[in-house]
Amino acid sequence: MDNLQPLKSFLTDLITPIVKSAVDDALPEAIKPKEKNLMPITKVSETYGMCQTKLYGLLRCGKLERYKEGGNTFIDTYELDRLMVKEELCGKAPLKMK
Numbered sequence: 001m002d003n004l005q006p007l008k009s010f011l012t013d014l015i016t017p018i019v020k021s022a023v024d025d026a027l028p029e030a031i032k033p034k035e036k037n038l039m040p041i042t043k044v045s046e047t048y049g050m051c052q053t054k055l056y057g058l059l060r061c062g063k064l065e066r067y068k069e070g071g072n073t074f075i076d077t078y079e080l081d082r083l084m085v086k087e088e089l090c091g092k093a094p095l096k097m098k
Contacts, residue, residue: 023086038067038074048080058083 045052055075058064063083067074 035078036067037077039077041073041075044075044077044080047077 039047041052041055044050044055055064059066059073059075064075064079067076
């Protein structure tokens, strides 16, 4: 089976950008960001029912962009909504809530 690994890697590298583009195109216009809707991470945690640890993990791995002002961390809720739909469309487990 190890001799198939180069083929799997090649196909993954070839197909992944196509799938990501298709998912981006499939997202409803309503949740495509037109402007930033920044919310403090504590408020995002309360509103979305997600623990702050999960949110900081999404920031750390680059799935969400971090916005800082005066020592406070903000998240663009349009980005978070989009990520949640994208994860669902890709068949991944939805982002876990508290």
